[in-house]
Amino acid sequence: MKKILVVDDSEDIVSSLADLLGEFNYLVLTARNASEGITIVQEHHPDIILCDILMPGVDGYECLEMLKNNPQTREIPLIFLTARAEKAEIEKGISAGAVKYLTKPFDSKELLKIIEDILK
Amino acid sequence: MKGFPKFRNALFLSYIWVSLIPILVLAIVSLYLLAGYVENNALEKNNLVAELTANEVSTFIQGNLNSLNILKEALNNSGSSDQKEIQKLLQAILGNHGSFENIFILNRQGTVTNLIPYNPLFIGFDFSTNDFFTQTAAGNRTYFSQSFIFPLTNLPSIIIAIPYDGGVIAGIITLSGLNEILNKIRPGESSNAAIADAKGAFIAHTDLQKVRQREIEENLGLFRQGSRTNSGFRWLEYDNKNVLTSVSFVKNLNWAIIIYQDEKEALAPVKNIRSLTYLGMAISLILVLFFSIRRTYNITRPVSKLIAETKRVSSGDYSSKVECELYDEFNKLIDEFNLMIENIQQREKHFSSLFYNNGTKMLLMDNSSMKIIDANPAAAEFFSMNAEEMKNIDINRAEYSLIFNISSDKNDVQNYIVQTRVNNSDKYLDIYAAPIELREGSFSYLIIHDITDRILAEKEVEEYKSRLERLVEERTNQLSVANEKLALELENVRRIEENLRDQLSFFAKVIDTVPVPIFIRDMNRVYVDCNKFFEHYIGKTRDEIIGRSLFELIPEPFASKYAAMDDSLINLRNIQSYEYKFPDADGRLKDVIFNKAALIKADGTPVGIIGSFQDITEHKLMEEEIKKALDKEKELNELKSRFISTTSHEFRTPLTAILSSADLLEMYGRKWPEEKYYKHTGQIRRSVKYMTELLDDILTISRAESGIDAFSPGYINLHEVCSEVMESVRVKANEKHILRFDSQLGKNYFNLDEKLIRQILSNLLSNAIKYSPDGGMVRLSVSSHAGRLHIDVSDEGIGIAEEEKKNLMLPFYRARNAGTIPGTGLGLSIVKKSVELHGGEIFFDSRLNAGTTFSIIIPLTGDGNEENSGG
Numbered sequence: 001m002k003k004i005l006v007v008d009d010s011e012d013i014v015s016s017l018a019d020l021l022g023e024f025n026y027l028v029l030t031a032r033n034a035s036e037g038i039t040i041v042q043e044h045h046p047d048i049i050l051c052d053i054l055m056p057g058v059d060g061y062e063c064l065e066m067l068k069n070n071p072q073t074r075e076i077p078l079i080f081l082t083a084r085a086e087k088a089e090i091e092k093g094i095s096a097g098a099v100k101y102l103t104k105p106f107d108s109k110e111l112l113k114i115i116e117d118i119l120k
Numbered sequence: 121m122k123g124f125p126k127f128r129n130a131l132f133l134s135y136i137w138v139s140l141i142p143i144l145v146l147a148i149v150s151l152y153l154l155a156g157y158v159e160n161n162a163l164e165k166n167n168l169v170a171e172l173t174a175n176e177v178s179t180f181i182q183g184n185l186n187s188l189n190i191l192k193e194a195l196n197n198s199g200s201s202d203q204k205e206i207q208k209l210l211q212a213i214l215g216n217h218g219s220f221e222n223i224f225i226l227n228r229q230g231t232v233t234n235l236i237p238y239n240p241l242f243i244g245f246d247f248s249t250n251d252f253f254t255q256t257a258a259g260n261r262t263y264f265s266q267s268f269i270f271p272l273t274n275l276p277s278i279i280i281a282i283p284y285d286g287g288v289i290a291g292i293i294t295l296s297g298l299n300e301i302l303n304k305i306r307p308g309e310s311s312n313a314a315i316a317d318a319k320g321a322f323i324a325h326t327d328l329q330k331v332r333q334r335e336i337e338e339n340l341g342l343f344r345q346g347s348r349t350n351s352g353f354r355w356l357e358y359d360n361k362n363v364l365t366s367v368s369f370v371k372n373l374n375w376a377i378i379i380y381q382d383e384k385e386a387l388a389p390v391k392n393i394r395s396l397t398y399l400g401m402a403i404s405l406i407l408v409l410f411f412s413i414r415r416t417y418n419i420t421r422p423v424s425k426l427i428a429e430t431k432r433v434s435s436g437d438y439s440s441k442v443e444c445e446l447y448d449e450f451n452k453l454i455d456e457f458n459l460m461i462e463n464i465q466q467r468e469k470h471f472s473s474l475f476y477n478n479g480t481k482m483l484l485m486d487n488s489s490m491k492i493i494d495a496n497p498a499a500a501e502f503f504s505m506n507a508e509e510m511k512n513i514d515i516n517r518a519e520y521s522l523i524f525n526i527s528s529d530k531n532d533v534q535n536y537i538v539q540t541r542v543n544n545s546d547k548y549l550d551i552y553a554a555p556i557e558l559r560e561g562s563f564s565y566l567i568i569h570d571i572t573d574r575i576l577a578e579k580e581v582e583e584y585k586s587r588l589e590r591l592v593e594e595r596t597n598q599l600s601v602a603n604e605k606l607a608l609e610l611e612n613v614r615r616i617e618e619n620l621r622d623q624l625s626f627f628a629k630v631i632d633t634v635p636v637p638i639f640i641r642d643m644n645r646v647y648v649d650c651n652k653f654f655e656h657y658i659g660k661t662r663d664e665i666i667g668r669s670l671f672e673l674i675p676e677p678f679a680s681k682y683a684a685m686d687d688s689l690i691n692l693r694n695i696q697s698y699e700y701k702f703p704d705a706d707g708r709l710k711d712v713i714f715n716k717a718a719l720i721k722a723d724g725t726p727v728g729i730i731g732s733f734q735d736i737t738e739h740k741l742m743e744e745e746i747k748k749a750l751d752k753e754k755e756l757n758e759l760k761s762r763f764i765s766t767t768s769h770e771f772r773t774p775l776t777a778i779l780s781s782a783d784l785l786e787m788y789g790r791k792w793p794e795e796k797y798y799k800h801t802g803q804i805r806r807s808v809k810y811m812t813e814l815l816d817d818i819l820t821i822s823r824a825e826s827g828i829d830a831f832s833p834g835y836i837n838l839h840e841v842c843s844e845v846m847e848s849v850r851v852k853a854n855e856k857h858i859l860r861f862d863s864q865l866g867k868n869y870f871n872l873d874e875k876l877i878r879q880i881l882s883n884l885l886s887n888a889i890k891y892s893p894d895g896g897m898v899r900l901s902v903s904s905h906a907g908r909l910h911i912d913v914s915d916e917g918i919g920i921a922e923e924e925k926k927n928l929m930l931p932f933y934r935a936r937n938a939g940t941i942p943g944t945g946l947g948l949s950i951v952k953k954s955v956e957l958h959g960g961e962i963f964f965d966s967r968l969n970a971g972t973t974f975s976i977i978i979p980l981t982g983d984g985n986e987e988n989s990g991g
Contacts, residue, residue: 010773012803016780019796023788054769056936083772086765104776108783 002119005029005046007037007063008081009055013104017050020108026115034058038066041073048118050111053082053093061096068097077118081106128420135412143404147397155390159364162386166366166379169305169313173377174368176301177315181373184220184293185262185280187213192284195225203234210236219293221270221277226253227287247290256281256288264373267317269334270294276323276331298324299331311381312358316340318374343367343376422450426457434559438465481568483510485524488561490515499568504543523549524566531555531562537571548575640719642728643690645670645683659705675703685716690726693718702733711737766932770814770944774807781807810944817946820879821931824953831876831957835869838877838909842902845881849889856894859885864903870980872909876954883947884913884974890941891972892917907980909960914973920966928964937968 004026006017011032018028029046031037033055041049049067053060060080067073077099082089085103093101100114194209206225214220214236225234230248247253256263263281270277273294281290295315302313302324315324316337322330337343358365362383367376384391422445429440440461442454475482481499485492495503495510503510515524522538534553539546550569555562631638637654641647647665655662658673671679681700689696695717702712716731781800789797824830846861853859881900888898896916903910920928924935929952932945951974955962960978 010777012777012807013773013780016777016784016800016803019784019788019800020780023784056934056938081776083769083776085768085772104772105779106776108780108787 001025001027002048003027003029003044003046004115005031005037005040005044005049007031007034007049007055007060008052009033010052013052013081020112021115024112034060034063037063041067041076042070045073046076048115049076049078050081051078053080053084053089061092064096064098079111079114079118081111127423128416131419132412132416135415136408139408139412140405143401143408147401151394151397154393155387158387158390158393162364162381163366166311166364166381166386167368170366170368170377170379173301173305173313173315173379174370174375176305177298177370177375177377178372180219180297180301181264181280181293181370184291185282187216187220188223188280188282188289188291191223191225191289192282195289196285206234207236207238210234219297221273221292221294223289223291225287225289228257230257230288233287252279252281252290253288256283256290266319267295267321267323274332276321278323295323299326299328302326311363311379311385313380314378315370316376316378320376323375337376337378340376343378344369418446421445422447422454426453429457429461433461433464438468481570483566483568484556485515485564485566486561487555487564490524493563502542502568502570523551523568524564525551525553546572548572636732636734638730638732639665640728640730641670641686643726645686647673648728657702657704678703682714685714686729689716689729690718693720693726699736702735710735711740763931766945767814767818770932771811774811774814777807778804814944814946817944817950820950821946821953824950824957831873833871833873833958836872836874836877837867838870838872838902839863839865839867841874841877842881842900845878845885846900849882849885852886853889857889857892858895858897860897860899862899862901868904870904870909872958872978873954876957880911880951880954880976881913883951887943887947888913888915888917888972890943891915891938904980909976909978909980911976911978912973914971916971919968919970919972920964921968925964925966929962 004021006014006021006028007030008014008017009032014030014032018030021028029040029044031040034051035058037049037051038058040046051060051063058066060082064078064080067076067078078097079100079102080093080098081102081104082093083104090101090103099118102111102114191209191213195206198205210223210225213223220236223236224232224242224247226247227233230246230250230253232242232245232247235242252263252265260283263279265279265281267276267278269275270292273296276295277292278295279290279292281288283289298315302315303326305313312326314322314326314330314337317323320336320338320340322335322337325331325335358380363380364383364386365381366379369376422442425442425445429442432440438461441458444451444454475494476496478496479498481502482496483492483499484494492510492513492515495507497507500507500510503513505513513520515521519540519542522540525534525536525538532555535551536553537548537550539548541547542549548571550571552567552569554565556565557563632652634651635653637651637657639647639650639654646667646669648667650662650665655665658665660673665673670683673679674682678701685696685698695715697713697715699711699713701709704710712733712735714731714733716729718726719728719730720726781803785797785800789800842861842863842865846859850859885898885900892898892915898916899912899914901910901912901914918937920935921937924933927933928935929948931949933948934943934945952962955976955978958978959981960976962974962976964972964974966972
């Protein structure tokens with residue numbers, strides 16, 4: 001069973017994503033902030049990470065940089081799910097090393113397809 | 121120099137010709153002679169061999185014939201009666217001469233009477249019709265038959281028949297003995313020898329095959345002729361080879377003895393000699409080449425050296441000297457050359473010194489490039505340049521083009537005087553220019569004499585002379601007219617003075633009425649005149665101003681500044697305009713623009729300055745206000761764009777929750793348990809509610825920002841309003857906090873906007889509850905004091921970090937420690953706006969994890985604001 005970590009400060013979104021991904025037989029891990037997310041990554045080594053950018057404390061970019069600096073977590077694909085929809089932000093996210101940058105609100109089916117493609 | 125042959129090449133070729141021709145001729149002649157000698161030698165040898173062979177063959181046949189003759193004698197003497205005796209004789213002959221195959225004795229009728237080897241079958245055999253019998257018997261002479269292959273031996277044979285008294289004796293002789301002769305005398309390994317009979321058929325051959333197959337020698341006719349000249353047949357093709365052929369004929373039988381020798385073998389010595397000759401020639405050629413190159417080089421080297429040195433000399437390097445060489449003539453030439461160079465060097469030095477050390481200005485110019493290529497120090501000094509700069513002068517520039525007379529024909533000697541500017545002063549120059557034609561091109565040589573002083577002196581004398589003449593003439597005329605004019609002049613002067621007085625008073629009036637302060641100061645900075653407006657500005661009367669110095673009337677540091685500006689104006693004899701301050705009669709500093717001009721007498725001496733100024737204080741103030749307004753506008757714009765981007769972000773989060781839940785409900789809602797179903801509908805509802813609140817907040821702020829209908833105060837019972845808000849907040853808080861309300865207001869009415877006050881209270885109170893732990897105390901105190909309303913809301917919550925305090929009131933700003941506590945970040949900005957609309961102020965005091973107190977002070981305005989309405 002593939003493991004997916006969802007990091008978002010919005011409880012509603014974390015809960016919806018957990019329900020959605022659970023229906024597709026993914027094992028869903030959740031974190032409400034980036035520090036918690038990084039701890040979970042190191043313990044459980046998820047196959048994919050969905051991460052918000054604007055969060056209190058450590059933000060999504062800093063979180064991605066920490067993961068990339070650690071050889072054990074460097075290869076885990078990370079998708080940014082964020083309300084920041086400006087073009088400059090999308091480019092910044094991709095160049096930071098995220099495999100995909102999805103703007104909120106996103107289509108559930110599209111997210112599922114992207115996850116499937118990456119896991120393939 | 122094209123077109124002429126090179127001496128070196130010619131010399132070299134001569135050497136080659138002289139040495140090579142005798143070698144070639146000698147080699148060719150000796151080769152020719154030797155080849156002929158060898159060839160003749162070989163032929164002679166072969167001819168001799170052929171002749172010897174012919175003799176041998178002749179001897180061989182003669183031997184057999186002799187045997188038959190012995191038999192004939194015996195038969196003639198014995199009368200041929202006893203056949204047994206004959207048989208014995210025959211056997212003796214056969215024993216001596218192995219060449220006989222058979223010997224037949226025939227009687228006169230041509231029948232065999234006896235034979236050896238004896239065969240009774242042949243006795244009585246009739247040969248009367250055979251050639252050998254008929255011809256021998258008829259001619260009574262010796263008969264030699266043609267050669268034929270004798271069937272019993274299968275060898276070439278002939279029949280020899282001789283007559284005797286009782287008939288004919290015939291012997292069949294096998295010719296195989298001839299081959300033995302041939303093999304014995306064969307001249308060389310690759311040679312062949314052959315014997316052909318009179319018809320050309322080979323009867324003997326070193327190649328026996330040819331005999332057996334009865335081959336025919338086709339050249340027999342040719343040989344017959346050749347044999348007579350005894351020269352042999354030098355070249356014949358035989359078995360596809362060139363062969364040396366010699367032929368000799370056997371007497372009586374007319375047989376040909378032919379010796380063929382392979383040409384290669386025969387002429388082998390010639391080949392060796394030829395190879396040797398070629399080798400000798402090659403060595404000679406190399407020696408000749410070596411010798412020729414060496415000699416040519418030795419002879420032409422001094423000439424080349426001289427040419428190189430001459431080139432150096434012609435390019436201007438006179439330090440040349442050539443060393444002596446091998447040959448006397450060259451040494452003399454070199455000595456003369458060196459002498460010549462020394463002479464040239466001397467002359468070069470002489471001319472250089474004439475050029476460079478000459479006080480006269482001299483230049484050398486290239487006519488094609490129009491560049492100066494050399495200038496002596498005197499010329500360089502004249503043009504105030506160094507020699508290099510001289511070379512870069514652009515001759516086409518106006519002042520130089522005159523000097524170098526660039527448009528003229530450069531082929532003639534010229535002498536001309538020009539007037540031009542050199543180093544910014546006018547000069548008269550007497551110039552001598554002469555062409556120099558050199559191999560490198562065409563040049564001009566210029567000698568320049570500065571005759572400015574002379575010309576000027578001449579001119580001055582000329583002018584002086586003419587002025588003197590004019591003066592004398594004028595004076596004479598003037599004296600006569602002077603008296604008449606004097607009377608008229610006096611009248612005129614009186615009239616002009618009157619006019620002048622009128623004009624002056626007119627201008628004084630004009631200047632007084634101009635609404636601009638005008639003043640005049642002399643060179644000692646003393647005021648000599650001013651207009652009414654200036655009096656007004658400075659707050660003194662004209663009498664108090666005129667005659668007083670600048671420093672007496674104007675305080676420092678302004679007086680010093682004005683004086684400094686006056687000095688610079690007088691120095692430049694110009695007009696001046698500058699912006700500065702001016703202290704007016706009341707001591708206020710005004711921003712003014714000074715406009716000043718220097719007053720200069722006709723003879724050029726300055727007498728003072730005249731000035732005016734314009735008050736631009738109002739303009740300045742206006743400018744500053746406009747700038748402030750612009751800054752504010754810019755700030756507002758930035759705020760707006762940040763607000764829009766933040767707002768869109770705030771909307772996206774609940775929209776995401778809604779979309780996610782909607783997607784999930786659509787996909788799985790039907791099969792989910794109720795609890796999960798409602799979880800997501802609840803989520804949608806919550807998000808919508810959040811968005812609605814957010815929108816309300818935004819609209820509130822927007823209204824406040826735009827100022828339309830934002831503030832509509834009325835008299836309200838503040839105590840009551842506070843109680844109501846308290847109550848609604850308490851309900852929302854689920855009674856988990858302790859809420860306290862301290863009021864010293866009583867039932868007073870205040871002139872406030874109720875809607876805004878409610879916003880202030882509900883936002884501050886709900887924040888206090890939101891950011892405090894359960895059970896924490898939240899307190900609202902309201903009081904009015906000295907015309908000001910005080911509202912304080914305090915809590916025991918998480919507090920606000922020091923570094924976040926300055927941003928706290930910005931729209932959408934949320935402190936980090938707010939964490940996941942829901943909120944739009946707009947509450948406090950709404951509060952701030954609402955307070956500001958009331959003309960009040962908001963402060964807060966906070967310690968992390970200890971609590972926060974927000975304090976609001978609103979000034980109470982309006983009549984009877986703190987109205988006691990009967991309470």
